[in-house]
Amino acid sequence: MESAEVARRFLGFFEERGHTVVPSASLVAEDPTLLLVNAGMVPFKPYFLGQRTPPSPRMTSAQKCVRTPDIEEVGKTTRHATFFQMLGNFSIGDYFKEQAIPFAWELLTRSRDEGGFGFPEEKLWVTVFNDDDEAVGLWHDKVGVPLDRIQRRGMEDNFWSMGVPGPCGPCSEIYYDRGPEYGREGGPVADEDRYLEVWNLVFMQYERGPGESKTDFPILGDLPSKNIDTGMGLERMAAILQGVDNIYETDTLWRVLDRAAGLTGTRYGREHRADVSLRVIADHVRSGTMMVADGIRPGNEGRGYVLRRILRRSIRNLRLLGGEDAGLMHELTAVAIAAMGEQYPELVRTAANIHTVIDAEEDSFLQTLRTGTAIFDTAVEQTRRAGGATLAGDQAFKLHDTYGFPIDLTLEMASEQGLQVDEEGFRRLMREQRERAKKDARDKKTGNLDVSVLDELLTGAGGRVDFIGYRHLLGDA
Ligand code: ATP
Ligand code: MG
Ligand code: MG
Ligand code: MG
Structure with a gap:
């Protein structure tokens, strides 16, 4: 099944069940707490919080997402992309768990000929939040999932929140068992490579308070209504349906x-x-x-x-x-x-x-690489002339800081020359620079800024100011 068809089927299924199809919002988040949209519910956040009235209490979308924190996983796991598409169905004060769970099950297990995804029931596992007995009851009694394929998990995995403050609630996730060749038995709690997470159903019912922690924060109270927010990974579904090993294929x-x-x-x-x-x-x-x-x-x-x-x-x-x-x-x-x-x-x-x-x-x-390479060659020559076999940390740092040379490139090129790099020294200088940047940011926040230069501008003591921004772009000089 083609990726585009996965999206069509999902949206069609929910449209038939009274959901309004809402086009994907731009990746550029309107939400000031986010740089980029990272989940399907982001454009709907004001509806969950009761700040705006939704076009319809039932909506469905295929939302473009970028998750920068996943960048290091890309290519190494079978399931993480920086850009991916999240399919979702949303209820703003309309249906809640008792309907969201059977909807999800029906779409996943209904045959492909009848518009579903045709997953065999015995390949599906679900997780619920620690004490969410209501969800366990629905999965088991209403849908028929055996208890040994329902696992309980804590805050880290099964409690979702978005933004501070923002809506939050316990969630229940659906995993597809790819079989013993992908890893250990024992359900998603044991192995998330073998059991591929495909769909997260969030029972959005509280408002969270401030706090940096993902697992420990105050709950301010109930949202104006009990809501549903779900997110299914289109690429992961496509990988299963196309019978390939990972989303990149x-x-x-x-x-x-x-x-x-x-x-x-x-x-x-x-x-x-x-x-x-x-x-x-x-x-x-x-x-x-x-x-x-x-x-x-x-x-x-x-x-x-x-x-x-x-x-x-x-x-x-x-x-x-x-x-x-x-x-x-x-x-x-x-x-x-x-x-x-x-x-x-x-x-x-x-x-x-x-x-x-x-x-x-x-x-x-490519220009950066060319300039940096010349500087790199000089550094290598100096190191050799001094009889050393290790490129100094400050040289690696200068390459990074001044010439935008990534450290992994420096490492690789050094190794081609039979040289080591003082990585520890490099990292220390990076840390020091970060500390300086943090302090600057703090000073800005607290107002400890040296603004004397502005006085000069105002009084003209610094000479005439020629604004060249219209003729020159940053970096042209
Ligand atoms: P994982 O535990 O695999 O990192 P997650 O729990 O962080 O996933 P959710 O925040 O629950 O993911 O997002 C809902 C769904 O979006 C997931 O069930 C998955 O199908 C999909 N998804 C999440 N992150 C990615 C990603 N980086 N690339 C592709 N799909 C993703
Ligand atoms: Mg993740
Ligand atoms: Mg997860
Ligand atoms: Mg999840």
């Missing part, structure tokens, strides 16, 4: 992966490290493409930085596979646009713009 991502392999002359499935790189490239190119299409531009902070990091990691991984030429990103972006174009026709319409942004970032990073 599903139809859309595979096209990018396959082209990346072709462009770098790499065979997928031969060597673990190369496979990870190909999977990272496939995910990141698609992610970058979707972010640019939503108006994000590479930059040095906020979502611009997320985008820059994602694009540069793609280029880095291409280089690791021997793909060093300019223009590779252009080719791969074109494939991502074509692959996602059926679901997102705006990508095809704005392809020229997307290419302009990504090509420019590729140019600038």
